[in-house]
Amino acid sequence: MTMHVHNITVDATDALGLATFWSRLLGWHVFHDDDPEVVVAPHFPYAGTGMLFIPVPEGKTAKNRLHVDVAPDDETRDEAVARAEGLGARVLADHRRDDGTGWVVMADPEGNEFCVERGPHEKGPLPPQTWRLG
Incomplete structure (x- = not known):
């Protein structure tokens, strides 16, 4: 049995703003609708591995693991x-x-x-x- 990485998830205080930064850095597409979560992925339509930005109320407080x-x-x-x-x-x-x-x-x-x-x-x-x- 195998699995694949579907998304790398990132907490964000501004999910759309941070997704936009990463889309511009990577040259990837931004996928979002009325949902507060935003996906950035290399292909349209979205398939494979992407980055999922989820809004959270708190800011980053420690080094990434x-x-x-x-x-x-x-x-x-x-x-x-x-x-x-x-x-x-x-x-x-x-x-x-x-x-x-x-x-x-x-x-x-x-x-x-x-x-x-x-x-x-x-x-x-x-x-x-x-x-x-x-």
Whole structure:
């Protein structure tokens, strides 16, 4: 038996506002109606894995126990970080190294942490059977 991840759920004080940030960051579609919950997903019609934003009255109070790592498809990691900042994110920790490796820990407009890694085009080819993170 197997399962798949349907949604990654995020509590938000402004579900539509936070979903809009993530849709612009990822280039995904926003799905919502009169329901206060909002979904952001890569495909229309919505199928597969998405991010579900649920309104809650309280703000974020502690470090995330789970976070999303994103990697750009058609820009550099540094361009993606700058674009995320332009959308309202902020840098929490910069782990970029002089050799070009590393990642940047960021917070979305409501303080949820996420990391921006290098895209595959920045990493270059991998030797067979090698995994490389960040």
